[in-house]
Amino acid sequence: MVKQAENICRQARIQLRDNKREFQNWRALKEQLFNKFTLRLVSCVQLASKLSFQSKIISNVTVLNFLQSLGYLHTKEELLESELDVLKSLNFQINLPTPLAYVEILLEVLGYNGCLVPAMRLHATCLTLLDLVYLLHEPIYESLLRASIENSTPSQLQGEKFISVKEDFMLLAVGIIAASAFIQSHECWSQVVEHLQSITGIALASIAEFSYAILTHSVGANTPGRQQSIPPHLAARALKTVASCNT
Structure with a gap:
């Protein structure tokens, strides 16, 4: 209009x-x-x-x-x-892909595959986390970049190569859903991640890293009894280990 x-x-x-x-x-x-x-x-x-x-x-x-x-x-x-x-x-461009579209498609497939966490519960949390990623886009992706290269000071070339990751809506969607599953029912997190890996072909380690990056910016990496935060690359390694142990 x-x-x-x-x-x-x-x-x-x-x-x-x-x-x-x-x-x-x-x-x-x-x-x-x-x-x-x-x-x-x-x-x-x-x-x-x-x-x-x-x-x-x-x-x-x-x-x-x-x-x-x-x-x-x-x-x-x-x-x-x-x-x-x-x-x-609109120049007939009305069906542009969005992260939400990827999330909803994956949730629908998860429902058919017998996901232990109800899709409706995941959907509500996914919407909140999508808003969060939008608001904290740069810090979340910067922490993901540092975790992926295991270096706190990425080079310009590494940053440029990482642009394709920022534009990958499917990767964002699986990270959002995995983080939502952890918040809703961390006991079922491994099953949800395995389903996502089977559906999309994205490596378990990548899903784990992305979900950790989102979680650290939403619920935080510290616990009430712990004063120092966990280094992102070490936590990412831990999540990789958890994911690989469940295969």
């Missing part, structure tokens, strides 16, 4: 010639935006349903009845044109 408003205003500026006409055109454009706002919003919801809920797509009849209940009368042709306008505004 923002992009469409920008396009309309940009076109209006090109066509305007004097102040009086500018005022009249702006009132007309503002009224046009107000009238189309609800229709565009419903079109976005309908498009989202087509992407996410194939078995429960919101039909055109349902949308038209809903709009009519709000006092808006539209035809099916106007509804289709509205969807097309939304798609054009």
Whole structure:
């Protein structure tokens, strides 16, 4: 909707010639935006349903009845044109991959595979940890880099090579789920990690390292009776050992 408003205003500026006409055109454009706002919003919801809920797509009849209940009368042709306008505004790029999409797909597969921790419980914790990783993106990935090279001062070249890890949504997803499983039920952590390794092919050690990096920034590496923190690379080694012992 923002992009469409920008396009309309940009076109209006090109066509305007004097102040009086500018005022009249702006009132007309503002009224046009107000009238189309609800229709565009419903079109976005309908498009989202087509992407996410194939078995429960919101039909055109349902949308038209809903709009009519709000006092808006539209035809099916106007509804289709509205969807097309939304798609054009987004350059038809509406199915971009996100970390959440990877997490939800993996959770669904885990559920089918008989994961001991209920997927719904994991999902709620995963959402919180995804927010955390977003807010603490740099420190989490920096600690992961130091753990992976077992050096507290990585070189510029090592940092550049690590960019591919930062862009790996599948690795992020398995790390998020593994950390969530540890928080929800650490007794089942090994089973969840083994399932994730089987599904994705990502090494157990990599999953362990990533989950540790997330956990140290969420629940911390210290215990109440311990004053000094565990060096990240040593803790990562310990998690590697745990993971390898469960294979």
